Amino acid sequence: MGFDQAxxxxxxxxxxxxxxxxxxxxxxxxxxxxxxxxxxxxxIWRRTDVTLLDPSKGFAPTQxxxxxxxxxxxxxxxxxxxxxxxxxxxxxANGAWLTQDRPRDLAVEDLARASTxxxxxxxxxxxxxxxxxxxxxxxxxxxxxxxxxxxxxxPAGYTGAQTVRMVRxxxxxxxxxxxxxxxxxxxxxxxxxxxxxxxxxxxxxxAQPHLINARIELVLEPGAQLHYVRLQRWGSxxxxxxxxxxTLAEGSTLTMANINLGAALSKAHIVTKLTGPNASTKLSxxxxxxxxxxxxxxxxxxxxxxxxxxxLAFRAALQDQSRMIYTGLIRIAxxxxxxxxxxxxxxxxxxxxxxxxxxxxxxxxxxxxxCKHGASIxxxxxxxxxxxxxxxxxxxxxxxxxxxxxxxxxxxxxxFAPLQxxxxxxxxxxxxx
Amino acid sequence: MTKExxxxxVDNLHVTVDDKPxxxxxxxxxxxxxxxxxxGPNGSGKSTLSFVIMGxxxxxxxxxxxxxxxxxxxxxxxxxxAQRGIFLAFQYPTAIPGVTIANFLRAALRGVRGKDVPVxxxxxxxxxxxxxxxxxxxxxxxxVNDGFSGGEKKRLEILQMAVLGPSLAVLDETDSGLDIxxxxxxxxxISALRNPQRGMLLITHxxxxxxxxxxxxxxxxxxxxxxxxxxxxxxxxxxxxxxxGFKPATEPGDPAELGxxxxxxxxxxxxxxx
Numbered sequence: 001m002g003f004d005q006a007x008x009x010x011x012x013x014x015x016x017x018x019x020x021x022x023x024x025x026x027x028x029x030x031x032x033x034x035x036x037x038x039x040x041x042x043x044i045w046r047r048t049d050v051t052l053l054d055p056s057k058g059f060a061p062t063q064x065x066x067x068x069x070x071x072x073x074x075x076x077x078x079x080x081x082x083x084x085x086x087x088x089x090x091x092x093a094n095g096a097w098l099t100q101d102r103p104r105d106l107a108v109e110d111l112a113r114a115s116t117x118x119x120x121x122x123x124x125x126x127x128x129x130x131x132x133x134x135x136x137x138x139x140x141x142x143x144x145x146x147x148x149x150x151x152x153x154x155p156a157g158y159t160g161a162q163t164v165r166m167v168r169x170x171x172x173x174x175x176x177x178x179x180x181x182x183x184x185x186x187x188x189x190x191x192x193x194x195x196x197x198x199x200x201x202x203x204x205x206x207a208q209p210h211l212i213n214a215r216i217e218l219v220l221e222p223g224a225q226l227h228y229v230r231l232q233r234w235g236s237x238x239x240x241x242x243x244x245x246x247t248l249a250e251g252s253t254l255t256m257a258n259i260n261l262g263a264a265l266s267k268a269h270i271v272t273k274l275t276g277p278n279a280s281t282k283l284s285x286x287x288x289x290x291x292x293x294x295x296x297x298x299x300x301x302x303x304x305x306x307x308x309x310x311x312l313a314f315r316a317a318l319q320d321q322s323r324m325i326y327t328g329l330i331r332i333a334x335x336x337x338x339x340x341x342x343x344x345x346x347x348x349x350x351x352x353x354x355x356x357x358x359x360x361x362x363x364x365x366x367x368x369x370x371c372k373h374g375a376s377i378x379x380x381x382x383x384x385x386x387x388x389x390x391x392x393x394x395x396x397x398x399x400x401x402x403x404x405x406x407x408x409x410x411x412x413x414x415x416f417a418p419l420q421x422x423x424x425x426x427x428x429x430x431x432x433x
Numbered sequence: 434m435t436k437e438x439x440x441x442x443v444d445n446l447h448v449t450v451d452d453k454p455x456x457x458x459x460x461x462x463x464x465x466x467x468x469x470x471x472x473g474p475n476g477s478g479k480s481t482l483s484f485v486i487m488g489x490x491x492x493x494x495x496x497x498x499x500x501x502x503x504x505x506x507x508x509x510x511x512x513x514x515a516q517r518g519i520f521l522a523f524q525y526p527t528a529i530p531g532v533t534i535a536n537f538l539r540a541a542l543r544g545v546r547g548k549d550v551p552v553x554x555x556x557x558x559x560x561x562x563x564x565x566x567x568x569x570x571x572x573x574x575x576x577v578n579d580g581f582s583g584g585e586k587k588r589l590e591i592l593q594m595a596v597l598g599p600s601l602a603v604l605d606e607t608d609s610g611l612d613i614x615x616x617x618x619x620x621x622x623i624s625a626l627r628n629p630q631r632g633m634l635l636i637t638h639x640x641x642x643x644x645x646x647x648x649x650x651x652x653x654x655x656x657x658x659x660x661x662x663x664x665x666x667x668x669x670x671x672x673x674x675x676x677x678g679f680k681p682a683t684e685p686g687d688p689a690e691l692g693x694x695x696x697x698x699x700x701x702x703x704x705x706x707x
Contacts, residue, residue, distance in 0.1 A: 210550060325613070384528075386511060388537075388540075389488075392542075392544025393598070401532055401536070404532065405577075406531055408530075
């Protein structure tokens, strides 16, 4: 089966979703057909071959029933079924919940079920505009073919202190495509810490690529506070397009960390829209590049209201033949007076073959704003290495320590110590240095 | 005691940086239990000597040798030198952002000893030295030299020296950039580490550190060579008269060229004890 209207209708029938969702699928599919693929003349798309993200180039949609029929082995599951600490762990594998006690006070549900009631917020999140045509070319695919979706709806005034960790496992055969959609709405004045972890495992153990077109929408209502961590552990043959967007209403606060460990190719657009006055966000990112990975990240700090603050710091440590491309746009609307925006991108090259590019972009229409950016690309500092070697550490141990120090500011933004510790051990274990 | 078995024996050392000669036949011997001060004007090669002893890759030894307890030091990597008991307190210690002093010291101790140090033992060792140096325990959670004041950096160098317990400590301008109170604390920390097994090389531009740490031997380094060697009084003499009058020796070991102030002590025979 290919990607067409019939496949889309079959999908919505199987999911037994409300009419409005199906209508959105059809509109998106029609829009997708009309839009051109992003052109390399666009700086944000120049360095990644988008045809590799086109599902019509040899990929088949994964039907929900088919996905669920693929077994995830016990051994693969066990490591994800263990909590890391005192978190509330929710595990979902191939579209089925594996943990029984889903928190009721948070409403963690399949999207089809969540949208049967008052789906107003969910619908708004999916419909949300403001995307470029190029972005829409890819996101319309998700809107048309999404399944295995999760909606987390945090009611107003929720202040549960316990960290919620949601692990999503997908077992995907070669040449298949999945379109996971995650919508997280955080009600007025509520407070939540959420770790959102994504894992893909090759169902057939083969070396064929699988395609993931993912979308994550975070909606913060007035005064909401969200600590959000997206942990990407896609398989080594995965190709990913991600649209991850946060929309912040008045006085809301988002602290976010994007940790990118997996995939052969990843093109991610990470967008923060500050739509209400006094909204603020602190955004961190870490990419651990290895093998022949190609990671292309675009961030947009979109200030639409006065007195808004964004502080972005993305870091990449790249070894082997990996390649990192970062483009970061700060956009400050005319009305967004007294705004503070900061953007930093630092890349550490751990091998001769690793490469990085970083391109800051500024579009400032308001007066009376503070806007700064900084970037760096380079190998491990020789003076730092010598200092540590003079303290008895062999070169490799010295350089490992420096790399771990480089990563640490991002780890500090993960509001759950057991995950910090797991990631430190995991990354240090993978370093060749 | 022969020079071959001395703690440190620098023999006719010639060193270049980017093909520019910096040390031109430096000879010096330090015995265990002694403190040697090396004084000299800017650009005389003081820091070069300290970096060459530690094995900094930027410096090329074109002639001469350095023996440490009879072993050829120049054949060893920097970490091997540290493992054998050499410590350099840097003039400008390097910041390692994101690495806490606790993790750093633990990794250093592991490196120097070649095996892991039990957590409990590590904590107790560090605690003792922190107390002795008047450093609060919260210091351990800070990142290495990151955003440190000059005094904090120097204190951290002395803390490392105390924890690692080297046999030979080279202190490169540890007094520079310190106010008088910080200088006293740091000097007391260094003095406390003097012992009969340990040798120290104090590299300094000014005499003031030597008010607090009395050296056994004072060398004057000019133009990449030891121009004069004497006792502690030599430092006072330098303080009042400056470095003018000490011209570089043209041939190492040629007494006629050594400073020309009274009877010179052969450069390299720096084993005078007071």
